[in-house]
Amino acid sequence: MAIxxxxxxxxxxxxxxxxxxxLTAPEAAVQMKPLGDAFIALLRMMLGPIIFCSVVLGLTHVRDMRQLGRLAFKSLLYFEIxxxxxxxxGFIAVNVFQPGAGLHAGNLALNESVTRLSNSASNFTAVGFFLSIIPTTIVDAFAKGEILQVLLISVMVGAALSVGLKKDSAILHGIEEGQDILFRMLGFIMKLAPIGAFGAMAAAIGTHGSGTLLYLGKVVLLYWITAVLFVAVVLGSxxxxxxxxxxKLxxxxxxxLLLVLGTASGEVALPRLMQKLEQAGCDGSIVGFVLPAGYSFNLDGTxxxxxxxxxxxxxxxxxxxTYGQQVAVLAVMLLTSKGGTTVAGGAFIKLAATLQSVRVLPLNGLGLLFGIDxxxxTCTALTNVIGNTVAVFVIARWENALDTAKxxxxxxGTAAPVADEAEAARAAIVGAGE
Known part of the structure; x- marks a missing residue:
């Protein structure tokens, strides 16, 4: 069957x-975890080079640096709002429904996993966050796979090339050829997506048992409902x-979204999203800048x-x-929620960083959330991916750079599919810059 x-x-x-x-063979299911880990690792391997090529190629079509500054300002303003x-x-939902009321879990002890995660977040500072965007070397940014560092280098290279770049530039041609190869590699990797999703989901179900599916705790249910309403009402508006x-989006x-559902990682969607959104009518410079930046700054689900x-x-x-303390914590979270990777557990580490920074709430409360993380x-990653997809289309429309007919x-189904050969990918790139 074709379907x-x-x-x-x-x-x-x-x-x-x-x-x-x-559910039926939990011990065997746990052994499937390397399949999911390997698939995620393969996709993360592609992030740096794909971001670099997409951003550089997109910015070479931006001849006016004021346009780049305007794009950055609009994007960051949208992200923050x-x-x-x-x-x-989230605060309204938790205050209205109070999912933790009556639990009386004030004497919880810190387990080893929570202690390790909280210690990793204890060194978080605002200055350290901004300094971490600057890599030690250009190669180091790609070696570590830090999205913000790669994005910084990509913007600098793209801006430098856009000033006085010749149309027959060998460098530009090489980057275009490089992106063709990367997209071809991505097509090979995506054929393994069902195996990767199977391994990640089977391991999660096997580890936590039926409770992973049937857990009806108020906080889990409240979070999923709130996220769905946010997507439907706020993003829909x-x-x-x-x-x-x-x-349609x-x-x-x-x-x-199905890949993210299976792996609980937003990063698995990034390479294909960058390619797909260009082919779906968004200007290449918009996709290349807004989407990677959104993965660090536009984290609605987080x-x-x-x-x-x-x-x-x-x-x-x-x-x-108190409400005053909640406002103060919200101000701190506007910073601690930024940056970092979008793999499973990333939001938990940011939560630990928040608690370490404000010291208003007991750190041992993290133990309550660790088992259902x-x-x-999964919900966090899904919401973030949807939010960033909407952001790309909104900024593209705002910049009059969205081809609705495309x-x-x-x-x-009349346009070239994502998995097409390299020539289709190159055609999309060239079309985005026209």
Whole structure:
């Protein structure tokens, strides 16, 4: 059947099989974890080079540095507004429904895992965060795979090339050829997506048992409902204002969302999203700058998670947490929520950094959330990916750099699919810069 050949169908089947295996043979399911780890590692390996090529090629079409400054300003303004809205929504939800009230867990001891994670977050400072954006060397940024560092280098190289660059530049031609090769490699890796999703999901179900699926704790349910409402109401309203269809955008990235659902990692979607959004009508310079930057600065799901989590910890440990203190914590979270990777558990580390910074809430409250972090991380990654996809289209529309006819054609299936050969990828890149 033709539908079986669709990647998202294969991933969905793999997730269903993983759930069955995890419930019926948990010990064997746990042994599948390396399959998911290997797939995520392969995709993370592609992040740095793909971001570099996409950003550089996009910025070579920007001849006016004022345009680049305007793009950066609009992007960061949008990121900050949406992330703040996410946190506010999270605080409202946790204050209204109070999922931790009556738990009386004030005497919890720190377990080894929570202690290790909190120690890794204890050195967080604002100055350290901004200095960490600057790599030790250019090579070091790519070796460590730090998105912000790679993005900084990419913007600098792209800006330098855009000033006085010749159309027949051998450097530009080499970068274009390099991106063709990277997209071809990405096509090979994505054929393994069902295996990777199966390994990651099976290991998660096998480790935590049926509770992973049936856990009906108030905080988990509240977080998922809040995130869904945020996407439907807030992001849906943003799309409506910009004359975009949220449902169409969700349909566009359905394969990527299923990958994120199986792996609880937003990074697995980034390489394909960069390629797909260009082919769906967004200007290459917009995609190349906004999407990678959004992975560090536009973390709507992380903001909602952290707001609900700190409120839950306060309620569960019977710690007074006034509205004034909540506003102060929100201000701190606007910084601690930024940066870092988008792999499973990343938001938990940022939460630890927040608690270490404000010291208003007991650190042992992290132990309450550690066991259900996988469920929370999945929702966080899904919300972040949707939020960043919307951000790209919004900024593209704002900059008059969105080809709606191309988007409609892509959704109708008349445009070149993502998995096409390198020539289709190059055509999309050239078309984005025209």
């Amino acid at each position: 079986i050949r669709q990647l998202y169908v294969q991933v969905l089947i793999a997730i269903i099989i993983a759930i069955v295996v995890g 949406l992330t703040t809205l996410g946190m506010v929504v 943003v799309c409506a204002i910009m004359r975009l269809s949220l449902l 969700l349909r566009l990235i359905r394969e990527e 903001g909602i998670y952290m707001a609900i989590a700190v409120g839950f910890i306060a309620q569960a440990t019977d710690t007074p947490f 996988r469920l929370m991380a 988007l409609d054609a892509y959704l109708a």
